[in-house]
Each structure stands twice: as structure tokens, then as C-alpha cells.
Amino acid sequence: MGLTGGIGSGKSMVAAELARLGAAVVDADVVAREVVEPGTTTLEAIASRFGRHMLREDGSLDRAALAALVFPDPAALADLNAITAPAITARVEERRRALPDDRVSVFDMPLLVERRLWPQEHLTIVVGADVETRVRRLVDQRGLGEEDARHRIAAQATDAQRRAAADVWVDNDGSREQTLAHVGRVWRDRLLPYDENLRTGHRSQRPEQGAVVDPDPGWTAEGARLVAKVADALGDRATDVEHVGSTSVPGLLAKDVIDLQVGVRRMADADAPAFVDGLRRRGFLRIGEVVQDTPHPRDSDPAAWTKRFFASMDPVRVANLHVREHGSPGWLFALQFRDWLRAEPGEVAAYAAEKRRLLAVTDSTTEYAAAKEPWFGAAYPRMDAWADGRHGAPSTR
Numbered sequence: 001m002g003l004t005g006g007i008g009s010g011k012s013m014v015a016a017e018l019a020r021l022g023a024a025v026v027d028a029d030v031v032a033r034e035v036v037e038p039g040t041t042t043l044e045a046i047a048s049r050f051g052r053h054m055l056r057e058d059g060s061l062d063r064a065a066l067a068a069l070v071f072p073d074p075a076a077l078a079d080l081n082a083i084t085a086p087a088i089t090a091r092v093e094e095r096r097r098a099l100p101d102d103r104v105s106v107f108d109m110p111l112l113v114e115r116r117l118w119p120q121e122h123l124t125i126v127v128g129a130d131v132e133t134r135v136r137r138l139v140d141q142r143g144l145g146e147e148d149a150r151h152r153i154a155a156q157a158t159d160a161q162r163r164a165a166a167d168v169w170v171d172n173d174g175s176r177e178q179t180l181a182h183v184g185r186v187w188r189d190r191l192l193p194y195d196e197n198l199r200t201g202h203r204s205q206r207p208e209q210g211a212v213v214d215p216d217p218g219w220t221a222e223g224a225r226l227v228a229k230v231a232d233a234l235g236d237r238a239t240d241v242e243h244v245g246s247t248s249v250p251g252l253l254a255k256d257v258i259d260l261q262v263g264v265r266r267m268a269d270a271d272a273p274a275f276v277d278g279l280r281r282r283g284f285l286r287i288g289e290v291v292q293d294t295p296h297p298r299d300s301d302p303a304a305w306t307k308r309f310f311a312s313m314d315p316v317r318v319a320n321l322h323v324r325e326h327g328s329p330g331w332l333f334a335l336q337f338r339d340w341l342r343a344e345p346g347e348v349a350a351y352a353a354e355k356r357r358l359l360a361v362t363d364s365t366t367e368y369a370a371a372k373e374p375w376f377g378a379a380y381p382r383m384d385a386w387a388d389g390r391h392g393a394p395s396t397r
Helices: 011-021 028-034 041-050 063-070 074-097 131-142 146-154 159-165 176-200 219-237 267-271 273-281 329-343 345-361 365-371 373-390
Strands: 002-005 024-027 105-108 124-128 168-171 240-244 258-264 284-286 308-312 319-325
Touching: 002 011, 002 159, 011 024, 011 105, 011 124, 011 176, 024 028, 024 074, 028 074, 028 105, 041 063, 041 074, 063 074, 074 105, 124 159, 131 146, 159 219, 168 176, 219 240, 219 258, 219 273, 240 329, 258 267, 258 329, 267 273, 267 308, 267 319, 273 284, 319 329, 329 345, 329 373, 345 365, 345 373, 365 373
Parallel strands: 002 105, 002 124, 024 105, 124 168, 258 319
Antiparallel strands: 240 258, 284 308, 308 319
């Protein structure tokens, strides 16, 4: 997992608590100091770019002088990051590879969001605090001048950018005790169960009863984070990764499960060990018995509706990943159905009404899913006509 937060947010306190609970914490700030020790090529590159006056008499880096130079100057800060980032990344990867498999690995990284490293982690915890709180801490606890403190805060990601990457947001505006209690709950209820699932190959599932819930505005951001993680894991092995299904339609009640679709050039690509292993390392387990979608319309060739299916191992954010051949009827149906509902509020209302009707009959997730199929069959011609007429999109037939 990744741990981040703006300067003065209290990230170090959270890192120390995770270490106390049993996590192996790799601190990017510690590594950053190691890679600029006297005699390193990184320190020499810094001196060449910013001047030898950035070195003290003993040859060490004058970190305060360098910070005062680069934080007010985005171009200078970018140059510094370009010099230090490769060395830091290599050292961090070396240390994390050396950790035993039964330890939760935490990458404590201030710039996890700025450098877009968070998609490489199973989870990202962000420690947040109000800007004025952070300024006061930097002035009172670290002795920085107020202007310097504000320059450093402004040079980092915004809270909105961090929230977009955060699987867990730890609010540190309150007391130390409140913050540590929150961290303890996350450790007990999410990190340890997730770690167990990853090591044992156990998928996460919603309960059989009560799985359908009212719409959650957070589904959009959660879907976007999962899309980013899967896309990063698969690279060019995937043609596209999309958030689909009911949770991708704002305002629609749904099972609290994020559905993702991955497009591949050939279905055989999804069976390759590199594909399966890459997803497992990012928290998605192959469920081998699921290989088929229900055709729409029902008399379509079933062979055109094959897929591969992966399920998340995160105990809190249950997600299903459907792998379909790019351009196939099943791939196209998932995208068109989502876009049709997003564009047609009346159809969203009709689908929601059908969901409520079925839930009044059965609260079983399995029975509910099967009972929806007749509605899909009746809705399919309307969706197909919308796609064909409004966008000139090809039919799923």
C-alpha cells in the first residue's frame, strides 16, 4: 500500500503507527537522503544543475538551501525531481522486494500523487488536514517561516487531487487519539484481511442478502481509481479499461460492486500467464468457471459472448472485472448499456423501478440477478435503436 499526505498533514505519525501495528514501512524521505549522500552520482548531478554552493563544507547537501530555491520555482522543482526520482525508485523497489511475503508493505511517499505512483499500490491511504492547520504545524513545530510553509504546500498536490487517489482518507484535523484510532480500524478491518486474501487467493463478495443499496456518489471516483490500477497493471495487454454496470450510472441503485470491463485483442490474451499474474498481483483473482455472458438478444450466437472473469480480493471494495474481446457483442453491449442509461433519465427511472419491484419479491443476490434478465431482453431493442440512431454506433447483433 501507499501512504501519502501533504507536508504538515501528520503522515509521519500515521506511518509510525502502521509500523507499530506490524507493517514494514519504506520511507521515501529516508531513501531520498541516502541517495544524495556525499560521493553519490545523484548529489553530483544536483550540484551540476543548481550550483556547488548547494554543498556544505563537508560535501553534504544543504537541504534547507535547496528547498528554499526549488519550492517557489516549479521548473527548478521539476528538474530536482527528474534527478532524484530514478535513484529513489530503484532503492525503494530493492527494499520492498527484500521484504517477506507475510508483511504488509507500506510505501511512505510524499509525492505519491504528484508522480502518479499510487496506481501501482493495492491501496492508497492519504492523511489530510486543513491548509491552515498544516501551516500552523510547520511554523510551530518545524520552525519554518509562514511564507516558506505556504510555498511548500502550494508546490504539492491539492486535496482534490489526493482525494481522487485515496482509497482511505485519514482526517488528521482532530486529536492524535482520534487519528490513531482510525488507523487502527483500517489496519484491522481492511489491511490485514486484504493481506490474507492476497496470500491465500480468496475473493471478496457481497452478502447474498441485502446487496442492493441506494446510489453512492463515491462509486464514480472508486471506479476511476480501479480503472487506473488495472490499466497500469496490464499496460498494452489491454486495449481499454472502463467502469461499466449500474455503479457507473449516476443516481442508479445497485449492488455495491464496481464492475470493470477490460478489452483485449484476442480472448487468448486474457489466458496468458502474464495477464493473469499481473492482475493477481494487483488484487484481482481469476474465477475460471465464469466464461460466458448472457447473449442479447437471446438468439444471438453464444460464442460471440465469451469472456474471462476476475474478482477483487479487497474485503471492503468488492469489484468484478469482465474481460471481453474488443469489438465483440458483449464488449459493445456493456459500453452501450452504460452510455444509454447515462443519456436517458427516463430509462434510468424505469430500470430502478424494475429493480425495486424485484427486490420486493426476493432479496437474494443470485435470484435477483437472474430475475432481471427478462427486463434486459425487453430493454435491448430500445438501447440498440438509441445507439444506432443517435450515434450511428454498430449493433451488438
